Amino acid sequence: MVLLDTLKGRVASSIPVIFTGAGLARELADVPWEALRSDASVLAEAQLNFQRQTGMDWVTVYSDALPIPEVLGCTIRFSPVSGPLIDRQMSLQDFKPPSEIDYYATRSAAAMLGAIEICARAVRDVPVGVLFEAPFTTALRSFDATAAIKLMFKNPGLLRSALDFITGVLEGFSAEAIRKGASVVHIPDPFSSLDFISARHFEEFSHPYLTRLIGSIHRMGGHAILHMCGNTESIWPKMAETGALGLSLDQKMVLGNARAVLGKSVVLVGNVDPIHVLMMGDATAVRRAAVSCIETAGPDRFVLMPGCGTPPGTPIENLRAMVSTAKEYVV
Amino acid sequence: MATTEQRDAIIEELKQGVIEFDEDQVKAAAQRVLADGMDAYDAIMNGLSAGMSRVGELFAANEYFVPEVLMCADALYAGLDILRPHVKPGTTAGIKGEVVIGTVEGDIHDIGKNLVKLMFEIAGFTVHDLGRDVPLEKFVEESIRTESDMVCLSAMMTTTMISMPKIIELLRKKNPNIKVMVGGAPVSDDLAKRWGADGYAADAANALSEAINMIDTLRDLKPIG
CATH class of the missing domain: 1.10.1240.10 (Methionine synthase domain)
Structure with missing residues (x-):
C-alpha cells in the first residue's frame, strides 16, 4: 500500500505511481461508453484491467466526470468522439435543489458505487480510489457555465447557495464511496485554475467548499488528493490549506518550486506531461521525465503521476516505463 | 451636435x-x-x-x-x-477577413471559443460561428460556403483535441491556402506545428494577433478584392 503510506506521511517501500483516465481504461478493455458508465461490473473490470496492465499503485473507479451532474439533474447524451456529454446544462436561477438525493437512482453514480465495492473485494495490495470533480467545477459543468460565472459579480449569494448544496451532495457521495471500500478520493478542479479565475475568486468561491469537502472525507477515513489544471502557482499555499494530503499539479508547473514554497508539509503529486511525453513520446522520454519529477519533488512525500488525465491512445508501454522507473528508483 | x-x-x-x-x-x-x-x-x-x-x-x-x-x-x-x-453604410470598410470558428465534435466547452470570437468581431472580422460539438465536415463545408480566409478550431478535452489534425487534413484537401488556427487548454504550439496548423492561440488576445499575421500572409499570396 505504498500510496496510502505516502499520503499518510510514512516511509513507503517505493515511489507510488498513479494514473487517471477513463477513456484509456475503456479503450484497453474495449467496451462501449454506455456500458462503462451504467454497469458496475464493466466499469470495475475495465479499471482493474487498467491497473493490472500498468502495475500502478491504485485502482481508480471513474467512468467520466458526469455522474454527479446527472445526480443534480443534468441529462446526458453520447458523442461518437468523446463519449458522454451533458445534453442540457441547467439554469442556476431556475434550479430547485432536490429535497432528497438518492445516488442509486442515477445509473452512472450507482455504477461507480457498485464498481468500488467490486474492486475493493478484488484487490488487496493496492487501494481503491474514486474520482469526482470539486464543487466549483461541478457547478460550472452542471449549470450554464457562462451565466454561472457572471453570478460571481451579479448574484454571488445565489452562486454560494448552489456551491453549498453541491458540496453537500459530494460529501454524501464520498460517504457512500468510502463505505463501499474507497480509501482515496481524487478531486480534480480544472475551473479553479488561475488560467480561468483570479486568486480572489478562488478564495471566495472554491477554497471554502474544497476545505469543507476534504475535511469531511478525512473524518470519514478517506484520503484526499486535490488536482488543479494549468497555472496554480500563487495559490499553492491556499491549496495546501484545504487539508488535501496530496496536491496534484499540472505539467506547466515546476514541482521544485512547489516543494520550495510548501516544504514537506504536503505530498506533491505529478507531473509528467500526459500529451507530449506520455502519449506522443517514447519510453526513454518517459523515463527521463519521470526521473526529473522524482528528483525535483521527491523521492519522499511524493507520488509520480501525469500532470493531468492520461489520454486515450497513450501507448501502454509508456505507462509501464513510468511505473518501472519509479519502482527501480533507488533513494 | x-x-x-x-x-x-x-x-x-x-x-x-x-x-x-x-x-x-x-x-x-x-x-x-x-x-x-x-x-x-x-x-x-x-x-x-x-x-x-x-x-x-x-x-x-x-x-x-x-x-x-x-x-x-x-x-x-x-x-x-x-x-x-x-452605423452609416460604408463606414465598416475596414473588414480584416472572414473567419469560421467552432468547438470540435464531442466538445461542449465554448467559453474560450466565444472570447476569441468576440476579439475577432471587435477587430472587424466577419465571424461565422458554428457553435460547439461541430462535426468535422461542417468546418470544411462552412469555410467553402463563406469563402473564409481562416478556420479556428477549439477543444478543451484531450479526447476531442485529437480530431484537429483530421479536420486540418480535410480543409487542406479542399483549399490548400486556407489558414487554420487551433487553441484550447490541452493544445500547444508544438502540437499545432505537428498537425500543420498555421497558428496556435494561447489565449483570445494572442488569437487575434496570430489571425492578423496569418491573413496578412494570405493576402501576400493572393490579393483579396
Whole structure:
C-alpha cells in the first residue's frame, strides 16, 4: 500500500505511481461508453484491467466526470468522439435543489458505487480510489457555465447557495464511496485554475467548499488528493490549506518550486506531461521525465503521476516505463 | 451636435464602462451618442473597441481573468446593440477577413471559443460561428460556403483535441491556402506545428494577433478584392 503510506506521511517501500483516465481504461478493455458508465461490473473490470496492465499503485473507479451532474439533474447524451456529454446544462436561477438525493437512482453514480465495492473485494495490495470533480467545477459543468460565472459579480449569494448544496451532495457521495471500500478520493478542479479565475475568486468561491469537502472525507477515513489544471502557482499555499494530503499539479508547473514554497508539509503529486511525453513520446522520454519529477519533488512525500488525465491512445508501454522507473528508483 | 470636449467625454465613458463592466454606464453613453448626433462608428471604434483592447491588456497581464472578460463583453455588446443600427453604410470598410470558428465534435466547452470570437468581431472580422460539438465536415463545408480566409478550431478535452489534425487534413484537401488556427487548454504550439496548423492561440488576445499575421500572409499570396 505504498500510496496510502505516502499520503499518510510514512516511509513507503517505493515511489507510488498513479494514473487517471477513463477513456484509456475503456479503450484497453474495449467496451462501449454506455456500458462503462451504467454497469458496475464493466466499469470495475475495465479499471482493474487498467491497473493490472500498468502495475500502478491504485485502482481508480471513474467512468467520466458526469455522474454527479446527472445526480443534480443534468441529462446526458453520447458523442461518437468523446463519449458522454451533458445534453442540457441547467439554469442556476431556475434550479430547485432536490429535497432528497438518492445516488442509486442515477445509473452512472450507482455504477461507480457498485464498481468500488467490486474492486475493493478484488484487490488487496493496492487501494481503491474514486474520482469526482470539486464543487466549483461541478457547478460550472452542471449549470450554464457562462451565466454561472457572471453570478460571481451579479448574484454571488445565489452562486454560494448552489456551491453549498453541491458540496453537500459530494460529501454524501464520498460517504457512500468510502463505505463501499474507497480509501482515496481524487478531486480534480480544472475551473479553479488561475488560467480561468483570479486568486480572489478562488478564495471566495472554491477554497471554502474544497476545505469543507476534504475535511469531511478525512473524518470519514478517506484520503484526499486535490488536482488543479494549468497555472496554480500563487495559490499553492491556499491549496495546501484545504487539508488535501496530496496536491496534484499540472505539467506547466515546476514541482521544485512547489516543494520550495510548501516544504514537506504536503505530498506533491505529478507531473509528467500526459500529451507530449506520455502519449506522443517514447519510453526513454518517459523515463527521463519521470526521473526529473522524482528528483525535483521527491523521492519522499511524493507520488509520480501525469500532470493531468492520461489520454486515450497513450501507448501502454509508456505507462509501464513510468511505473518501472519509479519502482527501480533507488533513494 | 456635440463639441469636441463632449465627444471625448462620451467616448471615455463608453471605454471606461467596458473596462469596468458597467452596462448601465455604457447604455447611457451610447444613448447620448445618438442624442447628440455623434458618429456611431467612431463611438464603437474609439469607445467600445478601445475599452475592449484595454481589457485584453489586463487579461494578458493577469489582472483580469475569464469572468471579468465575460462581464466586459456583456457591457460591450450592450453598447453595440444600441450603436450598430446607426452605423452609416460604408463606414465598416475596414473588414480584416472572414473567419469560421467552432468547438470540435464531442466538445461542449465554448467559453474560450466565444472570447476569441468576440476579439475577432471587435477587430472587424466577419465571424461565422458554428457553435460547439461541430462535426468535422461542417468546418470544411462552412469555410467553402463563406469563402473564409481562416478556420479556428477549439477543444478543451484531450479526447476531442485529437480530431484537429483530421479536420486540418480535410480543409487542406479542399483549399490548400486556407489558414487554420487551433487553441484550447490541452493544445500547444508544438502540437499545432505537428498537425500543420498555421497558428496556435494561447489565449483570445494572442488569437487575434496570430489571425492578423496569418491573413496578412494570405493576402501576400493572393490579393483579396
